[in-house]
Amino acid sequence: MARNIIDGKKVAGIILQQIHEDVQEWVGRGNRPPKLQAILIGDDPASRTYVGAKTKACREVGIESDTVSFPDTISVRELKEEIRKFNRDDGIDGILLQLPLPGHLHPSQVIETIDHRKDVDGFHPMNVGRLAVGQPTFRSCTPAGILELFRYYSVMTKGRNAVVVGASNIVGSPMAIMLSRENNSGKATTTLCHKYTRDLTQHTIQADILIVAVGSPKLITGQMVKEGVVVIDVGINRLTDVTSKKGYRLVGDCDFDSVSEKASLITPVPGGVGPMTVAMLMKNTLLAAKKSIYPSKE
Numbered sequence: 001m002a003r004n005i006i007d008g009k010k011v012a013g014i015i016l017q018q019i020h021e022d023v024q025e026w027v028g029r030g031n032r033p034p035k036l037q038a039i040l041i042g043d044d045p046a047s048r049t050y051v052g053a054k055t056k057a058c059r060e061v062g063i064e065s066d067t068v069s070f071p072d073t074i075s076v077r078e079l080k081e082e083i084r085k086f087n088r089d090d091g092i093d094g095i096l097l098q099l100p101l102p103g104h105l106h107p108s109q110v111i112e113t114i115d116h117r118k119d120v121d122g123f124h125p126m127n128v129g130r131l132a133v134g135q136p137t138f139r140s141c142t143p144a145g146i147l148e149l150f151r152y153y154s155v156m157t158k159g160r161n162a163v164v165v166g167a168s169n170i171v172g173s174p175m176a177i178m179l180s181r182e183n184n185s186g187k188a189t190t191t192l193c194h195k196y197t198r199d200l201t202q203h204t205i206q207a208d209i210l211i212v213a214v215g216s217p218k219l220i221t222g223q224m225v226k227e228g229v230v231v232i233d234v235g236i237n238r239l240t241d242v243t244s245k246k247g248y249r250l251v252g253d254c255d256f257d258s259v260s261e262k263a264s265l266i267t268p269v270p271g272g273v274g275p276m277t278v279a280m281l282m283k284n285t286l287l288a289a290k291k292s293i294y295p296s297k298e
């Protein structure tokens, strides 16, 4: 790999190896293996791929997993009832509701049904709220994985200008919280840009650290960033490509060629942030099994 390219696959592998050892130790002390319950709704091929990647990671680290699939015609009531069964099941530590949901199911309404102690995605308002006030919590996997990459590559965030583009509940918003907070966190001067931001370049050009999670291919070009910037590209966009065997190729939200010329570090797509997201889900599932965030009352 070129010297300025972040190898997310490698770092995720190191983290998964550590989690595997931690799981073995946990089981060696007489505990049952952690278990992740995945819920897949509809037949979106990308969603199926993501669930497959997660259950494969589970196998690699010794976490048990089960996947239930429901048709995209399932009602809110039925889905909530299924989730409540998993909430009550003591053999399940973490519940993964694969997103996006079909249009008639509102994610926030369904996510609130998940027991916050099993919310290994970190999307429940209880966990987001605890993140915002600096309490221990299940952290959203993608932003948590990005902080791990900073740790591995010794990217200092304290006092620096971090610019996040995209304000989703999954990535941008929790990323901005993690970067901006003072305690056990990023300590960065943080700007959160979104679709109403006027003159995006005015903000991105100031960034020491730029995180882009929009879903818009090549939104960020070399002219929009300054020399030496650290760029984290969260976008995964499928572009039609008849010359590739799958019929498409993946590109990020950055124009890699022009941005990488100026960046001191940059994540590729694929092989950048994606594998870290999956690794952090494994970490959260182990934390759930150990009841590390929410100790059970005796």
Ligand code: BQF
Pocket (backbone or CB within 6 Å): 049, 050, 051, 053, 054, 098, 099, 100, 236, 269, 270, 271, 272, 273, 274, 275, 277, 278
């Ligand atoms: C890689 C996701 C958009 C919408 C819903 C490895 C993943 C992706 C890429 C992965 C993602 C993206 C996930 C790579 C989970 C990350 O090698 O580059 C792993 O499995 N992800 C998801 O569950 O839902 C999404 C992106």
